[in-house]
Amino acid sequence: MSMRHLCREYVSVMAAIADFSTNASDFGGNAFTAGETSSCHAMTGLPSSTVDVEARVAFIDRRPLVRECLSRALINATGWNVSTYGSAGAWLSVSDNVPVSLVVLCIGSRDCTQETDEDICLLDRLAERAPVAIMGDQESPTQIVAALDRSVRGYVPTSLPLHVAIEAMRLVRAGGIYVPASSLIEAQKTNVESASEKPKASSIFTQRQLAVIEALRKGKANKIIAYELSMRESTVKVHVRNIMKKLKARNRTEVAYLASAILDGIK
Template structure:
């Protein structure tokens, strides 16, 4: 991982003792592990809070001694490790994934690490936050109210190529879909007739090309309608549009 990593919210470097055992758990020594490790079992925790990251690293190791665990304070420290990870656990520490700056930095980091799965750990269980994380490229979203065992299983799933989301969020989305489908309300009081038609298509997850075809519109016209819809809802992306439509309807 010899590429420059972004700073910002996660880029504040924290001075860490190079002999800190939390930097390399599950091996005999830092030097030996860095030399022999191929990244197939290395999980890296990125968390500015030293105590929390060391505790989480130790807990994960106790569940699976075969897994190597590194705990660092920032993306910049992760760059200094000079290793290839099998998964990266990023702790938000109260930050909101829907914050444009946080989301932008996360997207940049995910792009830099390539195919290494990045998993978000955050306090929120809001569907909009989870969807934003997944849209940013995260391969999992772990709320802080789950057990370490669940977190370990989520990491394993991401390492195997899957995507983890909390069950409560999936159930909440299901109920939202059911409620919307069973009791639709007219949208003409908020949107024009064309915008209302586009809204209905957006609710069903249709792509712009499909919407344009079904409504006999140019794709550029559909984009204009979507921008107007986002402006009326004060939303910044399609995910927020879908989330706010639930409340509206």
């Protein structure tokens, strides 16, 4: 499951808390503060250097169980002041009274390119109030680029371990940009594969047509082309017509331009 790492870390934290249940704070509400979780750090054995009580975070997820689990895991691992909301609109409606230094929008398997998703459509407005990090199940380059295009400063896959996800959020909160290295590697691999699949020039044009194209690129007239290639002028005209059909060009100038663009890219 895509949430396995985060949930595993959450279960470990909550198991430690259970051993000290008499000292634990009340987690019954939707908003959790650093004050409520300060004792949890002592119970879980987290070093004091990991506690960042100054951070105020808005955590948004439409799924109540996931929202509660992940927000509590963040609190226990960092000491952040985390407030939870069921939608981006819910936080925006109170954002003037609840300023934050980071917004985390957990979208699950939803697509950042969806124009009908209310939370996705409000990303730009969220980003006007605070740095935004998306937490999602998808790791495709297309998904991540779509998020960045909407002013998001970080894309945190749910496949990451909790401590890595937290460092990514800290980077975004500090003004940086985070994208998973795996997506960059995948994008590079896709580009290499696409390049290897491009057709060879010889599969588009015959050798004689390639010779005519080279002459057209140099601005030579049909008579000169016929003389240099030892063919009839009428034959040159036939080749030019066929080349124009393949390139969907309307004249010799377009042939020279389109052919240059194609040949320079696939030779």
